[in-house]
Amino acid sequence: MxxxxxxxxxxxxxxxxxxxxxxxxxxxxxxxxxxxxxxxxxxxxxxxxxxxxxxxxxxxxxxxxxxxxxxxxxxxxxxxxxxxxxxxxxxxxxxxxxxxxxxxxxxxxxALEDSASGTPPVKKDYGAIQLGLPQIRNSKEEDLAIGAKLKQACSALAASSRIVLLNPGGGELPIRAWPLANYVQLAEMLLETPDLAVGVVGLAGDRVWYERMADTIRSPRFFNLAGLTMTVREIVQVFNQCDVLVTSDGGLAHFAGLSSIHCVVFFGPETPVLYGPLTSNYTCLYAGISCSPCLSAYNARKSPCDGDNVCVKLFTPGHVKGLVMEALKSRMTMKGKAQFKALFEGPAASALEPPRHAR
Incomplete structure (x- = not known):
């Protein structure tokens, strides 16, 4: 591999x-x-x-x-x-x-079956098959460690906080990304709700861009986790402690399916028919315009688009905010959140106080 x-x-x-x-x-x-x-x-x-x-x-x-x-x-x-x-x-x-x-x-x-001898070797109906992913749950120790990392990144987090994560990057295919300005506007809209905190996740190389988002938004409930989650397992652990993820189609959307987080996913250059997350706990944003999808195995995933990815720009920050709030409303309390709340009670809470010189 x-x-x-x-x-x-x-x-x-x-x-x-x-x-x-x-x-x-x-x-x-x-x-x-x-x-x-x-x-x-x-x-x-x-x-x-x-x-x-x-x-x-x-x-x-x-x-x-x-x-x-x-x-x-x-x-x-x-x-x-x-x-x-x-x-x-x-x-x-x-x-x-x-x-x-x-x-x-x-x-x-x-195709490995002995009976698969025709041309093509497999002629089966997969339409009725329901696919899913295993759910990875945090241990108590993992919950406490991730909760501490979240509290360190955002000192304004409270036991009652609901957390929305944003992944503004498009990974190796920037054409998939929703505009960064839209993410900024979405974050500002979400932060109008007092019990919401908004974080950004992504690669270490994206961290400087997200710091600029923080400079624009200027809220103590906005925080930057880009580059701070070192392994895929740690990313899934973070997802288990949060409520909603907004992201373009890509790796994080699929890893989110291993956790309890609700995922709002932008499609356009690619189609959910082929790459929809294998979970029912997600909301698909797909406009289906005439040139979409433009990335496929047949063109080596090289889009003819001039960079104006209307297929994802059609979705306004207000529309996406409505979907996030709807997901938050229908979301049940997760078991893992109890461990996160435990960080704000008893002796564990004092250990999370940031050092004086860092304030």
């Missing part, structure tokens, strides 16, 4: 670290060296089956062949133009852009 997705594998306990073979893609030289090492390790393991989850990647197809596995399952183009990835697969499954990506992956698994 790529090193950058290792956190997701760890939080789901997919495989112990000693059985993970990592590829780093920070530059071509490092990647090639890791690829050679990975092939050597795979052949030593004498694996018999490869599930290639990439959408028409030539590199993964070559690596699956070089692994020595006798069963190699992946997506095949059949009669589609372009997308050529050689003839390295032994079980060739058509990619269906009208079927959720998780169900596309189920088709890869089903």
């Amino acid at each position: 790529f090193e950058k997705i290792r956190g997701g594998a760890d939080v789901l306990n997919l495989a112990p670290r000693e059985r993970q073979i990592l590829l780093r893609d920070r530059n071509l030289g490092v990647f090639l060296a890791d690829a050679v090492r990975a092939v050597w390790q795979l052949r030593r393991c004498r694996i018999d089956t490869v599930l290639d989850l990439e959408l028409f990647s030539r590199v993964s197809a070559v690596l699956s062949y070089l692994s020595g596995a006798s069963n190699r399952v992946g997506f095949h183009r059949y009669h589609m133009e372009g997308l050529y990835r050689g003839s390295f697969l032994t079980r060739k499954v058509p990619y269906n852009p009208y079927l959720h990506i998780a169900k596309n992956y189920m088709a890869l698994l089903d």
Whole structure:
């Protein structure tokens, strides 16, 4: 697996670290060296089956062949133009852009059955299958640690506070992002409600941008967590202590499905038909305009858009605020919040006082 997705594998306990073979893609030289090492390790393991989850990647197809596995399952183009990835697969499954990506992956698994011998090898109805994610709950110790981190980031938090998190970044695909000015306006609207606190989450590189948000908003109930959550598990722990997340389609929207938080997700360049979170605890914002979705496996996720992503700009801060407030109203009290409230009572509370020189 790529090193950058290792956190997701760890939080789901997919495989112990000693059985993970990592590829780093920070530059071509490092990647090639890791690829050679990975092939050597795979052949030593004498694996018999490869599930290639990439959408028409030539590199993964070559690596699956070089692994020595006798069963190699992946997506095949059949009669589609372009997308050529050689003839390295032994079980060739058509990619269906009208079927959720998780169900596309189920088709890869089903292609391993002995009965899957036709062309294409899998002809099943996945429409009625309800997919879901495991729920990761915080331990008491984790709740106290995360609660302390939240209180340190926002000293104005109270036991009765409801917390809304914003993720303004678009990750590796900025075209997915709702404008930063809209997030600022949304935060200001939400902070008009006295018991609400608003935080931003994201990568360490985004922290300086979010500090500028704080300078504009100037509220003691606005705080910046960007870069302060170091692992995927810690992000999920934070989500369990908060109430609503507003984000563009991406990794955080899907990791939120492992927690109790309600997620409000912007779609536009991509479609919820393929990438909707595998949870019922989310609100989808999708306008479905004529050019949407513009990112797909068929164009290597390269959008023709000039940068004016109307598909997400159509949603106003006022509209999104209404959805957030609706989610807060219908939201039940979470068990984990009790541990957060415990931070404000008894001896644990005094330990959270910031040092005098930091005030």
